[in-house]
Amino acid sequence: MERARQANSAGRKAAPVSDHHTLPVHEVVLLLETDITKGLGPGQVSRRRSQFGANMLPRSKRGGMWRKLLRQFNNPLVYVLLAAAAVTGVLGEYLDSGVILAVVLVNTLIGFVQETRAEAALDALHSLVRTAAVVLRDGQRQEIPSEDLVPGDLVLLEAGDKVPADLRLVRLSGLRVDESALTGESEAVSKDEVVLPVGTPVADRRNMVYSGTLVTAGTGEGIVVAIGGETELGEIHRLMGAVQTVATPLTRKLARFSSTLTVAILALAALAFAAGVVRGQQPAETFTAAVALAVGAIPEGLPAAVTVTLAIGVRRMARRRAVVRRLPVVETLGSTTVICSDKTGTFTENQMTVRALWTPSASYDVSGSGYGPAGRISAAGKGAPEGAAVEPESTQDAALYWSLLAGGACNDAKIVLDGQLWQAQGDPTEAAMLVVAGKGGIDVAEFLAANPRRGTLPFTSERQYMATLHSPALPGQGGTVLVKGAVERVLELCGTQLDPSGRPAPIRRQEVLEAVHGLTRTGLRVLATAMMHLPKDAGPLAEEVLEGRLTLTGLQAMLDPPRNAAAASVRACHDAGVGVKMITGDHVGTALSIADAVGLRTSGEGSRALTGSLLDAIPEHQLPDAVEQTNVFARVSPEQKLRLIGALQSRGHVVAMTGDGVNDAPALRQADVGVSMGRSGTEAAKEAADIVLTDDDFATIEAAVEEGRNVFDNLTKFIVWTLPTNMGEGLVIxxxxxxxxxxxxxxxxxxxxxxxxxxxxxxxxxxxxKEPGIMSRPPRKPDRPLLTWVLTVRIILVSVLLVAGTWWIFELELAGGASLAEARTAAVNLFVAVELFYLFSCRSLTRPAWRVGVFANPWIVLGVVLQMAGQLAITYSPLMNGLFHTAPINPETWLRILGIALLASLVVAVDKRFRRTGF
Incomplete structure (x- = not known):
């Protein structure tokens, strides 16, 4: 409160949103100098608009296009390539120099596009606050653009509205708000005007509504207490702007590798030049030879190989319903050691579903999930037989009919088909009850046509139930009251319960409460349904009419169900050595229930759950241990999600974060890999993410991890294959x-x-x-170098074989009377032949070449044919002979070349046979 008063005295600036839920309505009115009956006057609006600006999220200051483009050159690998281009240019090989520069340009443009797309994450948030707002100004109701709102405005809300700013509620009737995009809460939140204590989390502030959330039911009025960057959405925007995109393991390793390679090449060239000068050789010739050494040692094809390999991984992942927005993250998924996942919409369907029904005489199971009509109602413990459905009152359990009817007709939600996806309009809980009524054969529209609604008692946090009065279209007949709501409150109103034949019987409250306990124990949310008939001369629907006169018809138990493949995917991740953690803004009980369903909880430390308030109490130095030992985090704010991811990264973990809400966007950017849901995800989450799942399925992440591991394998194979050639060429010089x-x-x-x-x-x-068993091995350690010691030794071995073979055949050809051009041509073809044979060995770093299968990758066969054609051209084409200073060689020379290549391949096979570990 003190902060609010200080803000008021300092130019009447709007109090921080974190304070207003702690103030009574009259203090908020005084603080913001407004009127809850008339709203602001024109003069007040004009002054405040000048003082506070538009109700829009601030634009981040960014460097210009050229600065962004130049940043892409700040990479050691690019320095190596630029040096190669300069060297080839000095040598007069302008075509080759141009090719290398083209490679640099392509990679630079890719990085430029990636960074531009990442910046769009902040812009996506702006669309969430652009909407129309209905306000009361100077006593007149007006509809204005949301950006014209100012602190102190009185905003009117009704079902279907998007909340245009952060509001302190002053009046409401049955107001319920879907805050899942902001807080992760899976159910719509009932609002009231009660003053709350300091420290109440955003998700529990019932007297506030926040910018970007959606009103699902009821009406309300609220005072604007924060606009633009001062809102909770603005805080998330600030967090996103402050988060630095984490370099991927691949880019980090390539940067280290390139730096090391650059130093090694320059040192070797300098050593060669110095040695030649000391030996008395001509400095100009020695410098030319040293430059040739540097050209040979530079792996010009590495950037192209990295880009192509990643692009192929992107294509394969797209076929598995994962759209990649940043190329390097394809490989990063293969390095992932921990997946932090949001609950709502990721592990779950984000569609409330009735899973069980109870009546005074029976229990029922409900199949199907989400808002689609597929599903059946069957006796508990039995599968739904084909054709099974609940018929109207002819059914053996009339209470079931009336329970389904109460849930479906005492209801303001709608179910619509959007393309191929069934979606709810209104409160998710009401939508679930509407769907289950349809599964039971209840035609709600037909009932309402014959029995129009004549009165309504809307749901409020005080009333805890909703009631509707329906009377037949023909006058002079009585009416029917249908009720649904919290079990305890509905039980208070009931004096009887419905028996199977449809007659009222004495209510057995203890039996009802035991049924409720059994359902809630499994994580289900339970609502009660009731009904009563009114005589034709009954007055209007009122609360006192219901007291003690309702007849209980049953219970409906629902939840946001876990996705069908979620449990299997979690098991597959665990088998692959990848940890999975749930981070959600939802309640602890709901989070633990879903965690149990998908197999996240274990018998050890991971079985507990930590809430946001408990996380705040953990000292920073103890946080990594606590996060490592916990699998479920509930009631977590966006700032706390960043802390959790940072704690894992401080332990050296490569973290993938999945989410779909605005509240997930900062964490998606902070993580090594941000994964957003394509169907249910907000635009802010999609733009912040590196990967978007088109099917919103956690199982797709497992497939993406598999593809990521294959990408890294193939990159490693290329590096292990290409470096012996570069090293061998340098050593020959x-x-x-x-x-x-x-x-x-x-x-x-x-x-x-x-x-x-x-x-x-x-x-x-x-x-x-992909190689067999790719998902049965543990993830690579993040600090593991790009090349292990075993692979480094193999590269050195092949390099030595190349150097020895090249000098042997070069000297042998000269000794046999061949010209210098012929001897050099033999040396060139020897290099290519050894590379060709070695290529088949590199198709698997552990298995022998003959077990891989020649035609498992037909592109290899095509490449061999093309390379052989190229070697014949450079050897026997007069034009190529003139360009590259080569000459035709005889068949005996070819036999010697193939013999050396075969010998090198056998040596590698022996090395692979006795050194199968350490990769």
């Missing part, structure tokens, strides 16, 4: 400088080898299918 000999291969020939083999052979590894 180094040896030539150290011994003062002639270069076995020229810089232009090195570029031919690197560029053609990278495209025709190496890129084909991007199409490799």
């Amino acid at each position: 180094l040896v030539a400088i150290l011994i003062g000999g002639t270069l076995p291969i020229l810089p232009t020939q090195i570029l031919w080898i690197n560029m053609t083999t990278a495209v025709a052979l190496g890129l084909m590894l991007a199409f490799e299918p």
